[in-house]
Amino acid sequence: MTDDQVKSDVEQVLHYHEQTKHHFHQPARSLGYMDWSTQPDPFRFYKGCPLIRLPLLATDPKVAHGGLFLRGSLPARAFILENIAGMIELSLGLSAWKTIPGSTWSLRMNPSSGNLHPTESYWILPGGQGYPGGVYHYSPFLHSLELRAELADTVAQIWREHFGTCGFLVAVSSIFWREAWKYGERAFRYCHHDVGHALAALRFAANLMGWSVHLLHGISDRDLDRMLGIDRTDWVAGERDEADLLCWVCPGTEQPNLAELPDGLIEVFDRVTFQGRPETLSGERHPWPIIDTVAQACRKNRPETGMAAWREDPPTILPGSPWSAAQLIRRRRSAVAFDRRSSRMSREHFYGCLQACLPRRDQAPFDAGLGEARVHLFIFVHQVDDMQPGLYALVRNPDHLDDVQKSTWSQFLWNRLDDALPLYLLETGDRRDEARVISCNQEIAGDGVFSLGMVARYRDSLENCPHRYKHLFWETGMIGQVLYLQAEAYGLRGTGIGCFFDDPMHDACGFRDNRYQDLYHFTVGYPIEDERLTTKPAYYHLEKLQQGL
Ligand SMILES: Cc1cc2nc3c(=O)[nH]c(=O)nc-3n(C[C@H](O)[C@H](O)[C@H](O)COP(=O)(O)O)c2cc1C
Structure with a gap:
């Protein structure tokens, strides 16, 4: 090559x-x-392969939320x-x-x-x-x-x-x-x-x-x-x-x-x-x-060597949850609508969501070893107790802080809020409408506790490494999975948002070229359930198949 x-x-x-x-x-x-x-x-089958039926768990591992x-x-x-x-x-x-009449x-x-x-x-x-x-x-x-x-x-x-x-x-x-x-x-x-x-x-x-x-x-x-x-x-x-x-x-x-x-x-x-x-x-x-x-x-033509390690900070203790780790995995769902009035979160739980997004030694999922953290969160805070609504940033890699600050609007405050969390207040003010509009006008981005854009250090990451384009998306998906489970842990619900207007989000933050790019959005709030839906267990259909129904 x-x-x-x-x-x-x-x-x-x-x-x-x-x-x-x-x-x-x-x-x-x-x-x-x-x-x-x-x-x-949505299901792939290979015709002509011997099949091994897997047992379902008789009992879930008895592990508290932190064990995730x-x-x-x-x-x-x-x-x-x-x-x-x-x-x-x-x-x-x-x-x-899930069933609604006809589907x-x-x-x-x-x-x-x-x-x-x-x-x-x-x-x-x-x-x-x-x-x-x-x-x-x-x-x-x-x-x-x-x-x-x-x-x-x-x-x-x-x-x-x-x-x-x-x-x-x-x-x-x-x-x-x-x-x-x-x-x-x-x-x-x-x-x-x-x-x-x-x-x-x-x-x-x-x-x-x-x-x-x-x-x-x-x-x-x-x-x-x-x-x-x-x-x-x-x-x-x-x-x-x-x-x-x-x-x-x-x-x-x-x-x-x-x-x-x-x-x-x-x-x-x-x-x-x-x-x-x-x-x-x-x-x-x-x-x-x-x-x-x-x-x-994007194909990786050569093995990659010398990946920069994730940071060496020790794992953190997250605020607990009444649900076990396995219950949270099984409960996880995407919300389709949020109730604005009930969508609130304590500052402790909000910080718990963000702490879990940081790469740390011996802490899943980022210890899987994707390389150095390249994705930062720009967060529209709507309703977190004891916090002003506004735009905040979580800088996941401290080595990028200086450059991120220089690349965004010069009037941003960059007030660090906590010694243990690299979270910065950029601007106060109600950003619900802006968050909704940027996320393809989806109400869930404006009605919840917070919604955010995941902004990657982009052009430099791809230099000589086009396959890293995929890694940037993997990193955002991993952050999304953390947020899904953390939202459930604290009695709320999340939704990944792939539909957003890219450049308007860059404008909201002040990014002017492609050194940084917004790759994924996420929102968390109190869900409104769709009463028309009925739910059946995950593998009820296998029992029916076995009975020849
Ligand atoms: C990458 C990704 C992008 C998504 N984008 C949207 C979106 O823009 N709007 C939305 O309402 N849901 C979005 N979702 C949620 C999916 O619709 C949801 O995951 C899917 O319907 C399966 O439901 P579940 O998450 O409850 O298992 C997205 C999910 C993922 C993983």
Whole structure:
């Protein structure tokens, strides 16, 4: 890969980002209507793969809310199928079915833009009681693993030796078409928000098993395709899985060797046979060539080494919650409307939400190791006890503070509010209308306790590293997942907001060029429930299937 090629890939990424901004006068390009005849199936199945039914948790891990975040606070459970199934259920499993007359849909532990769920997961497991080692695809609908390729026991052995710990691998991929069907060109962004949410969901669920999750940067995307059999699968055109990331899951108290993966580890996957054919997701697909172009430009062609560590600050004690960690994971939902009058929060809980968003040593989910923090929060505070309404900033990386201050409006106050939290008051005043308008006129951004924009140090992050465009979105998705769970912990509800007007948010903060870019919004408030909805348990349909109903 030449320097010119990398430069041109960075240009493609910058171009994609500009082209997929929503402007007041013009939204990003999409069909502009829902073509129900081509709606993709939210569940992927591989025809012809042996299936392993996973057990559902008989009882949830008895861990308090703080256990979501603290690494290594619980004894590591054995790496047996029952426990791996528990981690899968609490991260990417179904959480409920919802019905209104004429329509039924499932929800999952991880959220997804438009509930379209482009994210798939693959689990590379050593063999166990009655099942072979192999590369498995997880089917959330069946809560089952589809065996795509069998692996000899020696493979797990060499991975264990490389990392110096026991454990297993999990990979995440995206099917862009699922999102593009509704959102058109902006869909590539949403897919990668969803990857970030999924990564954080995996990290939290691992904690409840006493395990941790480590992102493996020392692998190229091409090698990940080889490991998952993506390069040898008979894909339906336009419905291919695009590999995103690979993680090692190991006991939370151990530190694996995260150096570059030796070639021998990957070559073994070239010699195995991948079975199963992906079933068609849609009758027809509308092409969005800019997504293929940006995906190609963002491919990681070389293993990445020398990732800057997350900060070394020790974990923090967060205000507690009446709900256990697993209850919070299961309760998590997106709000569709907020009650303005009941949408308030104590300052302690607000600070608890923000503390959990900071990268810290041994604190999930950011200890998964994405690299240095590049995303900062610009927060419209509407109704927090003992705080003035206004615009605030949480600077997640103190090394950026000076530059962020210089890049925003010069009249901002930058009054630091607390020694333990890098939260700054920028301007006082009621910003409800502005927050709503900037978030595509969605009332939830103005009616809640607070809403915010996640602003990334953008242009410098991409220099020589176009694939980091995806990482920036993963980072925002991880922050979103933290906020979802923290909102639930304190009796409120959150919603990720992918639809916002990019440049008007930059104007609100004073950013004038593309050194910083707003990538994702989030809102928290007191939810108004939709009384028309009825709820069914996550896996009631499997009992019906078994009974042949
Ligand atoms: C990346 C992302 C973007 C989203 N954008 C919006 C949005 O702009 N407006 C909205 O009302 N909900 C938005 N949502 C919420 C989804 O619609 C919601 O996650 C999905 O319907 C599944 O419901 P659940 O979160 O309750 O499981 C978004 C969620 C994610 C993860």
